[in-house]
Amino acid sequence: MFEGDPIKEDPVTEPTPPDEEKVGTLEEDTPLAQTEVRGGKSLTGTRRYREPDFSGQDKALGYGPNAFNVPKGMEKQVAFWKDIYAKYSTDQGILHDIENLDIVYGEVDFRPINADPDLTFRQKEKKKQKLVDEKKNEIREILLKLDKVQSSDGLNEFDKKIWNLFQNVNEPDKFKDAAEKHRVRFQLGQKDRMQSAIFFSGRYLEDMEKIFRDAGLPIELTRLVFVESSFNVLARSKVGASGLWQIMRYTARPYKMVTSAVDLRNHPISATKLAAKLLRDNYNLLKDWPLALTGYNHGPTGVRKLTEKYKTRNIADLIQNVTSRKSFGFASRNFYACFLAVHEVEMNATKYFPRATWSQPLDQEEIKLPIAVKYKDLQTWFDGNDEKTQVFNPHINRGRRLTTTIPAKTLVAIPKELYSQALTALARGVFKYSPDSVPQLKSADTPSGPEIKAATPADTEQ
Missing domain, CATH: 1.10.530.10 (Lysozyme)
Incomplete structure (x- = not known):
């Protein structure tokens, strides 16, 4: 009913999404599509994946051999989310009970819709939403039907599968309650996003x-x-x-x-x-x-x-x-x-x-601007490439970036090979603006960020 073809691993691709995108995986009703992780794979080279090393942390705050083990009673929740991050791609999703994550009704496969060249993005989204709504309604109808029977005798194969999913739920109205509108939830897969994130x-x-x-x-x-x-x-x-x-x-x-x-x-x-x-x-x-x-x-x-x-x-x-x-x-x-x-x-x-x-780290150097610089002039050190400028300097206000003047004393990152050239240009005052075009920030308005101190023995007292 919901099954699709085996999922193939997707390579990391070059993203071109809109400015605002949905992030994370925990919305009450997850989106039916998500853009690729932004950042431009071509901006850096590739290197061998480094496996995590969490050794040598005996003195870390609150640390111990079981600090991040799965707590007893959360095994099913963690297993559910592992499947979301490592089994299902953003071309697929699953319908599940919002209260019992081990009750998974089945998969929803968007790949045929996504592969249709005759559909626009909005048309695809509407078709996917319609498909999810239809599948949710089918599940609710089955649950209401199961609420009216005393055993699984005579049920078809799929209805019996759902009956069996609730064997360990000891509630008198378990099927009726599970049929409530908010209980049948769709979750989009995240496998390809997780691979890109790595x-x-x-x-x-x-x-x-x-x-x-x-x-x-x-x-x-x-x-x-x-x-x-x-x-x-x-x-x-x-x-x-x-x-x-x-x-x-x-x-x-x-x-x-x-x-x-x-x-x-x-x-x-x-x-x-x-x-x-x-x-x-x-x-x-x-x-x-x-x-x-x-x-x-x-x-x-x-x-x-x-x-x-x-x-x-x-x-x-x-x-x-x-x-x-x-x-x-x-x-x-x-x-x-x-x-x-x-x-x-x-x-x-x-x-x-x-x-x-x-990914290789960004090959960059940071400069504290001695003078104010317009964003469009900062772009000259990135061959006019706006996405590259953003990735190196994501802290520059994106909403007004094309008209923004970056105040003096702001740290900006530039490609390492252009570091000397940038220093020379700034020292010579190549970028000159009228006083009215430069924002005058008080010292209290200058972005600073938090001071982080090391944990002390007092931090670990119970």
Whole structure:
């Protein structure tokens, strides 16, 4: 009914998506299509994939041999998300019960629609939405039919399959309840995005790991970026989260990271430093990494209140308990499971993606501008290539980038081979503008970012 052909591994491709794209995998109703991870594969060379090395972390905050093991009671959740990241591509998805992730009704295959050359993008989206809606309604009708029978005798093969999926659900109205509109959920696959994310992670992970090591934090935490943005440095969400770590503007505001011209939420290093601080603060409040990571999505104060209300600090208990789970949205109660799933998939990347490779780091140098420079002039160091300029400088405001003047003292990245040329041009004042065209920023308005200190023994006190 839902099955398609075996999934073939897709190579990393050159993306050309719109400015705003859907990121992450945890929307209540996931999109029916997602653009490729942005960043331009051709901007860097390819290198051998480096398997993760999490050794030498005995002194990391809250670390131990079982720090990121799958908690008892979350095995089915993690298995579900592993399939999403390593089995199903963005050409496919699955229909499942939103409360019991091990109840998977079947697959939805979009490949015939996507391959139709006579359809526009919008027409494809409409056809895919129609297909998903039809499949959801079919499932609901079957569930309502099963609610009226006492046994599986006489059922056809597919109806009996659904009956058997609920064998371990001990609720009197289990089929009727499962037929409610919000219960049958569609989840788009992410395999090809995960493969692309592994490639692009080669540009940033080594720097991220150093920041977390220097801060005394477990470097496994850097893998949260797979969940948040798929290592898409140009990711922006419809709710306003931005950058690799999908940081909200109000979260960055106390650290003076955002001005009209510059948004350091999108700077890989600055954003990673802030994420490290936020995660450490979460841990110091909650004293537990599963709770601290859940707090990154749900809010640490909200998580603490739930632990106090339900008198448990066990993440599995909180999200599985019939009462407490209602305090979490779908995203929050699956956030830690997603993190564990991508962690396991990356640990076994060569199994799931035999051709996995890493990107070379961006071959760049950073310059602190001695004078203000217009964005269009910054582009001259990138052969006028706007995407390349963005990838090297994702922190320059994209909404106004073509008319933006970048203030003096802003750090900008340029190709390493043009470093001397750029220094000379700036020193000679090649770029001259009228005073009215240059934004005058007070020192308090200059983006700075957080200061990150190493963890201290006091941080680990229980």
